[in-house]
Amino acid sequence: MIYQGNAVTVARDSDDIATLTFDAREKSVNALSSATVKELGEAVAALQKQNGLEGLVLASAKGVFIVGADITEFPALFEKGEDYLVEMNLNIHEIFNAIEDFPFPTVAAINGLALGGGLEVTLAADFRVMADTAKIGLPETRLGIVPGWGGCVRLPRIIGADNAIEWIAGGTQNSAEDALKMGAVDAVVPGSELADAARTLIKRAAAGELDTQARRAEKAGPLKLNASEQMLAFETAKGYVAGKAGPHYPAPMEAVRVIQKGAGETRERAQRIEAEAFARLALTDVAFNLVGLFMNDQAVKKKAGGYAKQADKIEQAAVLGAGIMGGGIAYQSASKGTPIVMKDIQADAVELGLKEARKLFNKQVERKKLTAAQMAERLSYIRPTLSYGDFGDVDLVVEAVVENPKVKGAVLAEVEAEVSDDTMLASNTSTISITRLAENLKRPEQLCGMHFFNPVHRMPLVEVIRGEKTSDAAVAATVAYAQAMGKTPIVVNDCPGFLVNRVLFPYFGGFSLLVEQGVDFARIDKVMEKFGWPMGPAYLLDVVGMDTAVHALHVMAEGFPERMARDSKTAIEVMYDHDRLGQKNAKGFYAYEEDRKGKPQKVSDDAVPGLLEPAVKGQAERSDEEIIARMMVPLCMETVRCLEDGIVDSPAEADMALIYGIGFPPFRGGALRYIDALGVAEFVKLADSLADELGPLYAPTDRLRRMADSNARFYDAAE
Known part of the structure; x- marks a missing residue:
């Protein structure tokens, strides 16, 4: 030697x-x-x-x-x-x-x-x-x-x-x-x-x-x-x-x-x-934040791995509700090697789900990521059905029907009666309380939230939501399945909007207040895209869908009335009232035309300023810095509240959820690293100045004030 x-x-x-x-x-x-x-x-x-x-x-x-x-x-x-x-x-x-x-x-x-x-x-x-x-x-x-x-x-x-x-x-x-x-x-x-x-x-x-x-x-x-x-x-x-x-x-x-x-x-x-x-x-700050992002990602994956080790492998999955979302979930499961049953009550919906899965597999073949033979093999992992006859050996069922608590509750109770006592249930909901959905189940401890982001095949995050009665076994099984699908699962506790949507809608609230003050929505988009977001808030709302956004707005207002309820109609609700749903019907804050590849491309629509007049109550001049502050402070403050409320366990998980779930600019490190970069005391000062005019959505928490007084940070300097 x-x-x-x-x-x-x-x-x-x-x-x-x-x-x-x-x-x-x-x-x-x-x-x-x-x-x-x-x-x-x-x-x-x-x-x-x-x-x-x-x-x-x-x-x-x-x-x-x-x-x-x-x-x-x-x-x-x-x-x-x-x-x-x-x-x-x-x-x-x-x-x-x-x-x-x-x-x-x-x-x-x-x-x-x-x-x-x-x-x-x-x-x-x-x-x-x-x-x-x-x-x-x-x-x-x-x-x-x-x-x-x-x-x-x-x-x-x-x-x-x-x-x-x-x-x-x-x-x-x-x-x-x-x-x-x-x-x-x-x-x-x-x-x-x-x-x-x-x-x-x-x-x-x-x-x-x-x-x-x-x-x-x-x-x-x-x-x-x-x-x-x-x-x-x-x-x-x-x-x-x-x-x-x-x-x-x-x-x-x-x-x-x-x-x-x-x-x-x-x-x-x-x-x-x-x-x-x-x-x-x-x-540079960019290197500091990107290195921090890497370390956060490793911490999140390590924690998910700890959950997954407690679970048996998901050998057979199922998705209830076909269509685009169900087809995307089925594709993701099959593409990573987990067989999945795809059920709907309508043959047209099942066919639509299969069409979505085939389209996604075809793209992989076109990009030479798969051969035609590999595509055929993986497509065979998807079993379409109109009945529960194939559910006897399913380890985990993902419910992905319409975002309605009564419909979801009924479907979950129905499938619970058709599967084995050991089968775990997961609801793909973006806003509905898991505790509420579990109320009519015989085995509420086996229900977990499993919130996929759209499009399923591209978005890396899955929120795994623990309800009041959700067992550790249900969480572990859902995390293990999300990992097997190639996703990054983050476990959060139940509340209106969970983590990502609870944080996103104050951001949209800041947008609505700016429009109310007479700031052009297209200018807001340009400022926030220059700040680093992949798309501005108006464009993002068009992608999300105005109907989905309005539903979530009402859930948030009901859950957090002191901060998120509004006396007058927001720009988002005005768009919805005019049937401007966004990309799904080619008209929202922008109009949409298909390019040569069939993808929607936004173009300006001269009719929109006139339609928005009922939501506009002034004509204030705002600098780019003011626009950024009025957009970012409520998002960051709600992230702080989620951490303080125990909805999310750590700053790393909170920041990674925002980066993976809604495209928070990675080079800025996440909402909590963003506060650290500004300085907690400076952020509190900024938030107070805005809260005086704009209300409790912007107000710092008592704990954040104590952090400012003691020069504390969310991350240690060496993290």
């Missing part, structure tokens, strides 16, 4: 080939934590003292190669400042450069995911061989930073600047097939043949069949592009990347600039350019 650490070992075999193995003890995956990087440096130093080595293989004993740096360390590292981060990266460059400069050939054997720093360490090797199921990529721009350990330097010199920009700016994970096509790896083999393939490359290089020195010279020198070629490549890339990334995400554009600045430099100078760019970006 040449070196033995807790995460890195180096052994030499009888052929004088050394293998450096990443295998973090008591961890399910390998990550390049500070401790692991330290051990890697020690292992490299030990290898430099060896004589007569024929080569080195970099390998992993885990199911992945290395998933990247240990992101949980980032907040504490970033707090140490720009100079520290530059020096830290340069020290890591020295380790990777030493691997690249060994007096013998090196091969990385990539058996699974190699992401971020995990890919960067393989780029320091002379050759790379990859298992056919593995994936590689540099996702750092998704965290608001650029690759800092050689990705911006070595990858362009290996696969070309244009390809490297696409990988780095996009932050994509890339298949073995694509990696081989690009030249990022030298061979792709079945996982069982990986070790032999790596040793074969070592022996061929040692025998002179492969030119190791030429490889190294290419990586250590300037990019082989003349001035005009550089100008064409980088300026074209900047326009494309800027359009894709948008103004709120600076890292992709900075990555292009780093590659461009380093293109004419040698290895060490280009690495310093990269290290300095990484350090600058690491100290």
Whole structure:
């Protein structure tokens, strides 16, 4: 044994080939934590003292190669400042450069995911061989930073600047097939043949069949592009990347600039350019929030995993109510491998549900995500029916009928009598109390809410709602099924609107008050889209549907009359009264026309300002900052109340629900991180100034005032 650490070992075999193995003890995956990087440096130093080595293989004993740096360390590292981060990266460059400069050939054997720093360490090797199921990529721009350990330097010199920009700016994970096509790896083999393939490359290089020195010279020198070629490549890339990334995400554009600045430099100078760019970006609010978002996501998934471990696998599911929603649920279940019965009382509805599922599967085939044979197999997992005859072996039933408490209650009682005593029931409701729906059930403890967001196949969030009598077993089963469907479940407690809609409708309340004061709805949309929302509130209401919104408004007003009840009609209700339902009937705040692909595109409608006159009571001038404050404060305040009321357990779950459920701007981190960024005391001051004019929807809670007085935060600085 040449070196033995807790995460890195180096052994030499009888052929004088050394293998450096990443295998973090008591961890399910390998990550390049500070401790692991330290051990890697020690292992490299030990290898430099060896004589007569024929080569080195970099390998992993885990199911992945290395998933990247240990992101949980980032907040504490970033707090140490720009100079520290530059020096830290340069020290890591020295380790990777030493691997690249060994007096013998090196091969990385990539058996699974190699992401971020995990890919960067393989780029320091002379050759790379990859298992056919593995994936590689540099996702750092998704965290608001650029690759800092050689990705911006070595990858362009290996696969070309244009390809490297696409990988780095996009932050994509890339298949073995694509990696081989690009030249990022030298061979792709079945996982069982990986070790032999790596040793074969070592022996061929040692025998002179492969030119190791030429490889190294290419990586250590300037990019082989003349001035005009550089100008064409980088300026074209900047326009494309800027359009894709948008103004709120600076890292992709900075990555292009780093590659461009380093293109004419040698290895060490280009690495310093990269290290300095990484350090600058690491100290931005965007990086702080995106790293926090990653950590929140991990915490949410870990908590869901804890619930799921308590449940048996859902072998057979069912959905009651076909149509678009039922078809979307059936598709999602079948696409992830869980058979599902789809029942309705009308044959037309069942056919509509099947049509929706077929349409979604066809899109997967068109995108070459599935073959026609795979589509046929997964479609067979959906069993349409008009009766309960197939419900005897169902483990969990999702009720997805019309959003009416009487209808839902009757359907749930009916299905309860048709299934086994162990079958769990889940209601796909966006507003109706789970406690209320359970009142007429014989086994109320087996009912849980399971709120899907539309469209089901795209929206990652599922709210799992615990009613007063819902058992832990029902929650665990519903969470397990949501995870099996590829969704991110967040468990919340029962209340009007649950978490996401309870928070969303104060946001719509802020919108209605602005329209009432004479602010143009289209201007509000533009301001909030510039702020970072994927669509403004009027456009979002058109997508949700005015009938759905009005129903939810009444539920919210009944549940929270002191904050959400209104004496006069809102702009939303006025639109509904004029049968302007939004996209579903092609007229709402905007009109809708189909594009060439059949998708609705919004266009302005000159009739709308006149229709809205009954809801307008003034003509106040509002700045962009005032519009943002009047929209964001009620949303953030209701998020605070949900946390204080125990509707949601943690700031991480609250923020992730808003990001995944309603598109809260990810680079802002969520409502509670947004308050932290403003400062709790400043937020309370702002809310008080608005509450004086606009009422209790804007008023801070007593607990939030105490937080302001004590300089408390929702997140620790290191989170």
